Every structure is written in C-alpha cells, then in structure tokens.
Amino acid sequence: MKKFLYPSVSESFGSTLVNVTTDRSAGIKIQHEKEDYIIGHLALSEGKAPHKGINSAPDDLDYQLLLKSGLVIAADYALDKPISLTTGFPHATFNIFKTAASDYISKLETIRQDTRPYGGPGYEDVEVNLERINIIPELFGSIITAREGDMNIRGNMFVVSLGYGTLEFGLCTDNGFIQRTLNSGNGLRYAIDSAMKEMATTHYLGLRTEHQFDQALKNGSITINRKRIDLTEIRKTVMKQYYSNVISPLIQNTWIDEDFNKSSTLILVGGGANYPELVNCFHDEFKGLLKIEIPDDPLTMASTGYCLHSANKRSSPDTLSLGLDIGNAHTCVTILE
Template identity: 40%
Template sequence: MLKTKSFPSVFETNTTELVDVADGLLEGLKVQVDDEQYVVGDLALREGTAPHKGINNAPSDLDYRLLLRAGLLVAQAGGADTPLTLTTGFPYSSYRVHRRSAGNLIEGEQEIEFDGRPFGEGEHSIVGVDIADVEVLPEIEGHVTATREGEIEEDDPFFAVSLGYGTFESVLSLPSGPVQRTATSGHGLRYATSMMAERLREKHYLDMPTEHQIDMAMRRGTVVAGRQRYDLSELRQKVLRIYYNDVVSPALKKAFDDSDFGQTRKMYLAGGGALYTELVDAFDDEFGEVLSLEVVPDPAAHVSRGFALHAAGVNGKSPDHAVGLDLGNANTSVTLFDRERA
C-alpha cells in the first residue's frame, strides 16, 4: 500500500526563532540551503509574509534544490529505508534537458540541514540521506504508471491527461507503451489563475497577493478584500472555461487524431486541475460522447504514486527503499510504500 505526504511548494527566507509552532515536521519545515534558512510549505504560509513559488524550475535553481531537500527530509522522516531508489520527473517538454543534471544533483549522499524547533526538536539538525539510484521521467509517465500499476489497474489503451499548475500534459498510452507522437505539453492552471488575478484587480484592492494566495482563493472559490468576503464561483467557472477553450482543447485536437480515438474509449484525468468540476465538465462536453471520462483517485498525488511504483520496479530491493518525489508547482508530493503491519 502506498502513502503520500504533500506540502505546498512555497517558501520564504526566514531567520525568526520559531519554537513549537507546528505539530510535526511536515507542518514545520524550516530548511537550510547555501547558509540561508527558509520556511517551506505550510510553515511558510503561516509564518511568512509573502511566500512564493517557482514555475518549472531547473535543477540548478534555488527553488528546486530547496524543495528537493524538504522532500527528502519528509521521505526520511516517513520511514523510507536507505539507500533510496528515487524516481522524480519534469514536464515532457523539458525533462530531456534536465534529466542528467537532476540525476547528478540527487544521486549520492545528501546532507540536509534544518531547524527542528518549529516542531519541538533541536535548533540545528542534520540528517544524511543516501540515494543509490535515481530515475528521471516525464511527469506524464508517472500518471500512466499509476493508472496501470496502481489502484485502477488499467489494462486497456487510454488517453492520459495531467492538469498541473505549471503545465498540462497528455499522451495516448497503449499496453505496449506510450505513443510518442501524441505526447504534448501546454500551459497549466497558472494561465487561469493569472486571468482571475487580473479580473479581480479590476474590481478590488487585493493588498499585493502572492501567486499562491490567488491560487488558493481560486481553489476555495472565495476571496477576502477590504474585510469583505466575495464569491468567486462564477468568475472561476468563466476563467477555467476560457483556459480550456484557449489552451487545453486546441492542444488535444493537435495531439490526438481519429486513428487514436479508434484505439481507445477511455480518458483518465489527473493533477490538481482534475479537482475542479468546472474543468472536468469541459472535458465531458467535448469528449463525453466518444470516451469514458474518469478522474483518478487522489488526482493531485497520482504522479507521485506512479513515480514510487516505478522506483519499486527498478530497485531490486524491498519496496521500502522506493520513493516517488513529484516537485510540483503547486504541491510537492512524496510517496512511499507503507510497511505491512502484523
């Protein structure tokens, strides 16, 4: 059985002494990189003033290195056995560029420095995480692997569509493997949230909200401005429909032809965007008569779960060594194999 821990992919520099402000490590991440301390995830949202996120970062970027260390810390605390076999990924459009540098960055002994005081531990803590094997895949392959080898156990051909914050991706998956011709990447949900932010600023003073705050307001369907709460459901429906019509639908029309639809009757949606019923309805309007449309269980963690299943398939050891790490633009998800209990 798989278990996934996730935290928001946001961070902020912080040198404040934070003591006993979180229930555990996941809620109290304060990680050191290049002699600077950063609050990460939920702690950044609670204690930071303007926590921010990066979009589709390269392995050399601070954002990537910081979230990587935080993710490894969560994996180590979650009980993963070392040496780890870790699988992670990048959008299809960039994974060839980054896979070698990411592998070189991750593989080997990682020494992670963090401040444990936010959740009741020591001020300066160091843990070592030994990573023996690293696999870097296109993120859409994580979706396919989770759909075929995970809870769904799909054996037939299907269209895989992943609706992430930074990118959306899709591919036709056959039992023999993906059809490379159909693989596509496009703008993610950030397109819709940026549009929402512009329209909100036309009517309300939003007190300099960060990109993550706009993203969260869109998820909740409400925003507070001038100490008044406003319903965003109508605006959310509008920007998501525009996003689908302007970005998603044209890309899928270009990627999939009639011969592809002749090979399958199924489409599986994953990623955080699959949690929006407005977006799922747009897919159903276009494909409902020709395909069976299904949102995968726990869509935001689906790619990470596929990465963990892939890692377990290549490490040659117990699945307890396998880790799937999805450094997403909205959330970072760490998936391990839960130990069997007697």
C-alpha cells in the first residue's frame, strides 16, 4: 500500500508557484470553478491563512477541494485503470452526508490542476475514472484495518477515535457495532482552543489559525517574536482537561458494566492517539479493566480500512483500490495497486 498524509487545509491563491517542492503530494494546486487553490502542505508553507471548516458537508468548498486533491494523487497510480473508491464520515454525520457525497463524487469527470509547484509544465486536466463509490462510517474503516491489517484483532473490541473535530467511540462485535455503545462528542479541537486561549493571556499569537497552532502544539513549541516558546506543559494540561471534561464523562454515560464483560481490548485511533498525555489518561482510567492497543500509525487507520473495503468491492483485480479519509486535521490517501 502507498499512503499520503497531508494537512486538511486550503487557501485561494492567485499567484504563480514554480518548483517550490519536488514532492507531488506537497505541491497540490487545484483550479476549482475557475479559481486556484493551494492545498495541504503547500497551503501551510505558502499560504497566509490556511483553513478548513469542522465536519464539512459534501457541498462545502473545503470538502470538495480535499476530495479532488486525493483523486489527483490517486490518478498518478491509476493511469488508465478504473478506481474503486471508499470514503466516509463520522457516525454523527454519516446518514446526513452519505447520499450527497456519493452524488457529488459520481459527477466528477475531470480535475484541473497546476503542476508547476512540483516542477510540472503547467495546467493539466486529470481524468477521473471511478468504477465504484462506497461511503461507510469512519469507525468501520478503523475496524476493518484492526481485523484485516497487521493488528489482526479478533472478537469484540472497544474503539475510540480521537479526531480533531469529532470524538467517537463504540463497542464492536463480530456482527458490527452495538448501537447503544456508540456516541460522539467534541474532538481535539477542544484542547487546541483551550491551549490558544491560555497562550493568548501571555503572548500575542498574531493571525495564526487554529490549524497552524495545532501543528505547533504537536511539535511542542512555537516561535513568537523570534523566541521559541515551549508548549509541552500547556499541552499536558489541556489534554488532561480535555479527557476529564469531555472524554471520560461521555464514556461513563454510554458504556455500562455489562459492556466490559464483552471485551477486554480498547483500540485508540486518530490523531489524539499520538499524544502520550492523552493516552496516559486512558491507561489510568481503565487500568486492570481494559488492555489499551495503539496501532503503529493511528492517523491512517480509517483510510487503510477504506482501501481494504475498496479492494473487497472491486469488480476486477485490475481496478485500483483507493481509500480517502478527509479528516478535520489531516487527509489520508491510501492506494492498493
């Protein structure tokens, strides 16, 4: 499998960019309705206010741009092959968005991109040849990876997805999720917002967007007025607050004692699983009750599951299988040739 991970941000950009990167996935510039947009890494490095709405609908601009960016990357590997695509949405918005997403995707025929940022000759039209479109819940994607991927977990399991915009969790059996155990709440953005407010009491953050500050919090430091400010203590504080105020109460109000007799395994997926401060909170609460499992790459669990689902649904071995996870913080493209 080939995987491409980039920030879920975009910005309109009318200027010319030439040879600013050698990495195609880091030089995505797409023309949408006759206006140019830079996306992902290119938006963070060259843009002034890269952004994305939280839990965007299929008719929102940022969702359409990120969708097109993933299809452009996949087209490089598909060549003339048809594509079997699987993407998805969180449990809270799945039923609301699935039909609109399928309808929009099915109408895509070509995508116009500017190849000059990564050394190409200029604008070109990329043909989109979709054989099959699958829309499934995001948690299902992670479960497919947990069962069919390297983790190879069998039987019942608790799954907690620690996304940027959405927290969601449930208890999954061999027959699917137990509906009563499914719930969702505020994602990591809650902690990011708390950290920004705390920093703003002592430092001027300028015009940084929350996505830019999120990157700094992940790195553990931020540069303000040419001074490097350590963020590790603030990160530790806001992650503990996020767990205590949001995650723990929601789980306590959803899972009952009987549920813990059905499984002794809890899997953490999503970007929050990369924060040790947050993971430790799960260990503290469920010590002696649940074994906490963290995949090697928690950010790509949904996308990998989408790709495996595409492979299972394709009509021919010659079809390229594509998993596209458009997250609130990152977009992940997973390809099985």
